[in-house]
Structure formats: C-alpha cells, structure tokens
Amino acid sequence: MSSDASASSDETIDPGSDTGTPPGEGGRSGQVVEGVDETAAELARSGQERGTLRDVADSLGISSAVALRALRGAEEIKPLMASKVRETAERLHFPLEELSDEADHRGVVAVLVNTMRNTWISDLVRAIRIELAATGRSAVVVPTRRRIPEYPVAADTDAIESLVDLGVDGFLMISDLADMDTVLEATAGRPFVGIGCSKSFIGRFDTVRIDDEVGQGLLVDHLVGLGHREIAHIGGVGAEVARERSEAFRAAMERHGLGESARIEPGDFTEQVGQTAGSMLLRGSKVPTAVTCANDVTAVGLLSAAREAGISVPEELAVAGYGNTSLASSGVSQLTSVDPNSSRLGALAAQFLVERVSGLETPARDVAVAPSIVVRRSSSAGPRPESTKRKRISVD
Template identity: 25%
Template sequence: MSKAADSEAKQVRSSRQRKPNGRNVSLGDVARGAGVSTATVSRVLNNPEKVAERNRLAVTAAIDSLGYIPDGAARALASRQSRIIGAVVPSLDNALFAAGIQSLQRRLKYHGYTLIVASHEYNLEEELEEVKILLRQGVDALLLVGSEHDQKLVQLIESKAVPYVNCWAYDPDSEQPCIGFDNRKAARKITQYLLDLGHTDFAVIAGRTENNDRAADRLRGITEVIKEHNLSLPEDRIQQTSYSVKKGREAMRMLLKAGKRPTVVLCGNDILALGAIAECQSAGIKVPEEISITGFDDLEMSAQMNPALTTIHVPSAEMGEQAADFLVARIRQEPSMLHTEIMADLMVRETTAKPSD
C-alpha cells in the first residue's frame, strides 16, 4: 500500500472511530468534510438562515457523517444565549396546540434554536411555576397562550428582559406582544352566519371560561350578537365544560333534557362538537335536519366527519411559524410588530342548515 493510500485509510479509520463519540470531532473536521471554512460551519450552527442552502446542506451532511456534537455549554457561554426557547401551553392533550407547537418547533430549528414545552392545565399559578423553571434553565425567549396571566408572571419575564409573545389571542390595545386571532370576532362571525340562516333558538356548549380568556371571548362574541338581534340566551342554554368528546356528549344530553330543543348549538371547539353530534345520533336526532351544530378550531378530522363540521378555522400552524420568527427577531433586537392579527375563517360544511319548520 502506498504512503498516500495508507494515510487516507488511517484518516477514514480515525473518523469512524471518532463518530460514536462526537465530542472528539472538531469544528475544523466538519469544515474540511464540508469543504467550507470554520466560520461557515459556525454560522450554520448559530444562524443557519444566513447561510446559502448549498453550504448549509454540505455542513449538515458533514455533521451527520462525522457524528459532530456541538458543545452547547460553550456556545451558550460565548454568545450569552442558550439557543433554547420555552413554550408554556394550557394542555398537551389538544390537537390544536400540537399543530401550532409543531410549526413553532420546525421554524425554530431552521433558526438554530431548540424548543422546550411545558403545560399548566389552565392553572395560572402552575403556569407561573413552569415559567420560573424555564427561566432558571436560561431560555432565550418564551411563548405563552392567551392574554390572561398571573400579573407576577408578566412582571417576572419583563424584569429578566426575556422576549415573549402571547399566541392564540389578539388584543391590539395590550402592551404585551401578541400573535393570534380575535376569538370574540370569530365567534360573532359564526353566530351571524347562523342568524342569517334563520336560527333564533340558540344553545351553547362552551369551554370553561375560568383562566381561559379564549373561551370567555368566544362566549362573549356569541352572546353579544344574539342580544343585538333582540334574542335571548337563557342560562340553562349555556353549558360550560372541559374540552373532551365525553363532556360534549354530556353537555348535549343536558340541553336535550332541558325542555324545548334549540335549533342550533354552538360548541366552543371541534372536540365538543364531535361529542354533541354523537349524542344527537345516539338519540336519533338528525344533524343538521333537526338541529344544527358548529365547532371552533377546524381540526383535520372536522372536514372528514360525516356530516362534515361547520366550524371556524384557527390558523395554528401559521401562528407557530410567525411566533418563531418574532421571538428570534426580538432576541436579535431586530424590528418586529408588537401585535399581529391572523384571520380566523368561517368554514361552512354539512352540520348546519336552515331551521326546520
């Protein structure tokens, strides 16, 4: 074997031996493997969106091939950033939040950040504790859900000068940054659509409004429009409950037992609507021929149900992506809009019709 071939073989063996322990692979090894400078490798690790796609892919391939593991602690010490973003959501058992968080994570990864997610089960004290934990871990920014928080939470975040944003809600008058949609306006839109169909006899299965400004705003939007048309919505026609199919069925059962049957039931989300429809089908009540039912969220299943659900489309994926861009811009002290409204559209499908005579 020639000296050149022998040298090359040793390099290959050395690379293979180092791969299981990526800590032994240096930035220079990655640069040589990718055919770029160490500065380019560093940019890919810290600001990948500023690197040409060809070089970014080459560096990523070299990192995978060599088993390179960046020293996160060293990077954080050098940049005074952990490159970790925290997100605190009300529940992890919710497809709507899952879609938004998935989009957020994907976009943050593109920017070179890692996401940590925590939940508080609609408990504002628990939300505060989760935020404290994330701040102790040194997160660079935070995503929160809604605009209703413990006042201590906002004061704590702002005292630490940590960028944050409220999502899934929109309040242009707030001093807090937000990216979301107007829950009240969206609820008004779907209620007005039902009035235009000719409905006057309403009932509501709402999410619990305590510590949930989104549910409260949706219920407020519904009741406002009904009152504006000089119609009534008695207390026994409003069921507040937890978000589950079972709870949707139970709430619908209560409404059906309450006396005169409403011609339409507005549900606080698609999961509750699914339960309401299931209860009607079990009772032999046809949807929408005998009763119309609406949801809110537009989950993937909603268009595939039989009948397909009339609902409000919540742009969770778009919110997650825009939230990622906003937080990264704030970390870099780049210009960004304090309030961003994303439209929530009415999706008319098969669970609504004109009231039967």
C-alpha cells in the same frame, strides 16, 4: 418536556417541482408578483412591518422548507428560484439578518401550554417550529398545568423557573395560563409572547390573537343564512378567552336581531363538559336548532350528547366548533369549524419573540388575526319545519 426538531422534518422537498422554476414563470411571471403584492397589502392592512417565512412561501406557492433552503443558498435550489425567493423576502421585509446557516444552533424557545390534548396546539407548534428554524432555534413544548389541593388549577412555575435556569431564549404561551402574574415573575424577564390568548393581556406583552368577533360572526352569519333563529352557544367558562368568545357570540346574535333568543350554556374546552352542557341544552321543550361551541373538543362532546338523545345532526341540530382541528375534519364528525389561521398565528408569534430576543425595545404589540369558516356536514341543513319536528318530552 418534549423537544421539537427542525422544520425540514415536516416539509419535504420535491426536486421535480418546488426546487425548479417559480410558479408563473415562462410568460406568466405576473402571477407570482400578484401574489407577493397581495401579501404585502395584507401585511400593511394588519399593521405588520415584516413578513414571516410562511408569508414568503405562500406568496410564491411553495413550502416553507423550500423557501428556507432557497434563502440559505442550498445547492439543490435552482438559481432562478433562489433569486425569486430572496426578492420576495426583501419585498415583504422578512428579517434576513436573523437568518442562520442550517448547522447554526442559536438557542431554544419554550412553548408553554395548559394541556397536550388539544390538537390545535400541535398545529400552532408546527408553525412555530418552522419559523424558528430559519433563525437556528428549536422549541420545547412544556405543559405548565398542575393541580394542588389549595388551587384547583395552577401553573407549574417550578418548570418555568427550571427552563430559565437552563437558559431558554424566551417563552411563547398558547392560550391563557393560570396565575399569570406568578408565571411572568417565574420567567425572570425573558421575552414573552402570547398566542391565541385573551384581550386582557394586551399591553402587558406581545400578543397574537384570534379575532373572535369575526370568528363567531362567521358562524352566526352561516347559521342564520340557513334559517336558524334558535341558536345557542356552549362556552364562557374556564378561561378569559372562553368568556370573550361567548360575548362575541352574543354580539353576533344581537347584530341579527336575535339577542333575546341567544342562549349560552356554561362550558369549558373539554369534551366531557361539552357533552354535559349539550345534554342540558337538548332536554326540555325548547331545544335550539343550532349550537356553536367554544372549540372543536367541546363540539365533539355535544355530538355525543345529541347521539344519546336520539337527535340527528344536521337534520335536527346544526353543530359548529372552533379551531378547525383534525377532530373537525375527521370522517366521523365532519364538523363545521372556524379556522383560526394557525400557521399565521404561530409564525407571527415566533417572529415577535425572535425580535425581542434580538433586542427590539418597543411598546407591547397586539395583532388580531382574521379567521375563516370551513363548512362541513354538521351544519349543512336548516331547521326543520314545525310540522316535521319530533315531540320532546320535558324532563324536570
């Protein structure tokens, strides 16, 4: 069980910049107002009544740490900046009533995860920590996956019950956990919010999801725009989210009239399975020219399979991941990936939980956060002309 500290350790303050004059000041204050208005409009479109600390900071072009210190009245923040931040917070309906003093510690929130290996989780946890810090709360990240002979994958409900006994305020779940009925029973009615989870949980508790229909659509649109028609997907196994993501891929292919050529190779979210599934896709006479994957880890496995098969990326095979993690941006992989807007996901989920802890009683809420696509080298080329493709040897 690992403990996370406050947001200030992640975001340092530059006394010569963010703590001084707000962006656009000095005859150009309209730039700041425009940013706030755009954020307010975006919140309204998504049906959100309240902005997060991240929304306040992004609207002004400052860090969340500076925004928090300004709202707390820190001495190093100039009055003009403090006033602008508070005005923005009020404009975006940020819950100022939940704001705590820096030394005020109100409680702990448990973040439940299936694995610690996925770097996407660290992106989410960072956003969660920053938002919770504004309310004087901290977070503990708890792996809840255990293996026992009777059940290949099961949730560690003993750990969850121990957290309840320790008095945690509530739970944030990243992705889908196994045995959800048992998990919810183990939480003993504590507030519970799902992040990046399946649509199947809508209505059971608050959910903040990635809009996978948009995400897979962005990938397929990008690849089709490069001329690819034989596009495959690795995923659909291991969690309901994987199945939904593969269905979104197929729907995007059908939208382009390519439903018959859409191939889904079963795979989960692990590198090993991604490599195995990739090897299956790349053998035989009918090899796709592009492949999308359930996440970045799977895509890295596919890159390994391509390298072993002697297939160059992107010249002979375009590859795309999902999550825009550090794996995707590394100089080795340079992987095109869908950016799920982890900062938004984590901040919004944390706010939802704090509201529940504070006594909010409304029907379960659901928000699908729109992702974007980050194009890198792995999908920077269209399919080769038939005359230049190397011949494949069929493997029976």
